Amino acid sequence: MTSSLPPLVDAHGHLQAERFTGDRTAVIERARAANMARLLIPSWDRESAAAGREIAAQLPWADAAIGIHPHVASIAPAERDALLSTADDPLIVAIGETGIDTDRNRSPLADQITNLEAHIAVACALGKPLIIHCRSVIGADDAQRQLLATLRASEIGQPGGAKAFAGRPAFVLHSASGPASYVEGALALGGAVSISGLAFRASEAATRDWVRIVPVDRLLTETDAPWLVMPGAPDQERNEPANVAYTLRWVAEQRGEEIAELAPRLVANYDRIFPRSAPRG
Numbered sequence: 001m002t003s004s005l006p007p008l009v010d011a012h013g014h015l016q017a018e019r020f021t022g023d024r025t026a027v028i029e030r031a032r033a034a035n036m037a038r039l040l041i042p043s044w045d046r047e048s049a050a051a052g053r054e055i056a057a058q059l060p061w062a063d064a065a066i067g068i069h070p071h072v073a074s075i076a077p078a079e080r081d082a083l084l085s086t087a088d089d090p091l092i093v094a095i096g097e098t099g100i101d102t103d104r105n106r107s108p109l110a111d112q113i114t115n116l117e118a119h120i121a122v123a124c125a126l127g128k129p130l131i132i133h134c135r136s137v138i139g140a141d142d143a144q145r146q147l148l149a150t151l152r153a154s155e156i157g158q159p160g161g162a163k164a165f166a167g168r169p170a171f172v173l174h175s176a177s178g179p180a181s182y183v184e185g186a187l188a189l190g191g192a193v194s195i196s197g198l199a200f201r202a203s204e205a206a207t208r209d210w211v212r213i214v215p216v217d218r219l220l221t222e223t224d225a226p227w228l229v230m231p232g233a234p235d236q237e238r239n240e241p242a243n244v245a246y247t248l249r250w251v252a253e254q255r256g257e258e259i260a261e262l263a264p265r266l267v268a269n270y271d272r273i274f275p276r277s278a279p280r281g
């Protein structure tokens with residue numbers, strides 16, 4: 001039934017979110033029926049990290065990421081350290097989501113930078129890439145500039161990048177948005193770029209300019225479910241992993257590539273960017 005469908009990659013789907021509590025099994029079944037091949041479940045705090053890990057443990061095609069979101073960056077350092085100290089778990093393939101958000105500004109910028117730096121240190125120690133959330137108010141790019149400055153000042157910004165990654169991307173711009181100069185800066189630092197439903201918004205029209213210049217081996221797709229539902233999806237109130245097919249189609253169109261060729265490349269990208277440290281059943 002699914003063999004004719006292209007394999008899908010959702011590099012950022014919050015299956016542990018409360019909004020999936022009532023029908024998570026059905027959401028997972030729809031993802032598989034849509035030929036979901038890989039799913040990364042990122043977290044935003046300690047509770048969501050534990051819940052995401054638990055779900056990933058039950059799905060051989062899913063992995064988890066642990067981190068503290070910039071919205072809650074003012075967390076006690078000991079609490080953050082307690083979470084990040086578990087990052088060597090083989091189910092955890094990435095560190096995040098974390099980053100800089102000056103759009104909603106829910107915690108002071110200084111705390112967001114400290115929080116990001118703590119995640120960078122763990123990512124570079126383990127060779128597990130950062131999942132980066134970065135948003136400025138519409139039309140501005142101060143968060144993006146701060147993010148790049150912090151990355152450049154870290155081990156990731158050194159010639160050749162952080163050693164533990166051995167040339168693999170040390171970070172993924174999740175739900176990448178903003179001007180082309182930002183994306184070019186991230187690519188120059190060796191990062192990968194993940195496209196979400198944000199690309200369909202009029203305020204993010206710049207995505208069309210830069211989505212073509214992302215090297216095909218540094219490209220991912222994602223939903224950010226339950227958020228960022230894209231036009232045309234069946235439920236306009238809640239996004240879900242199966243909907244990443246809309247984003248895949250859009251990215252292929254913008255880049256002038258065949259879905260049948262692009263889709264397996266994204267699966268290969270996922271496996272290269274998020275290598276598992278131990279085989280899974």
Ligand SMILES: [Zn+2]
Nearest residue numbers: 012042097224
């Ligand atoms: Zn997210």
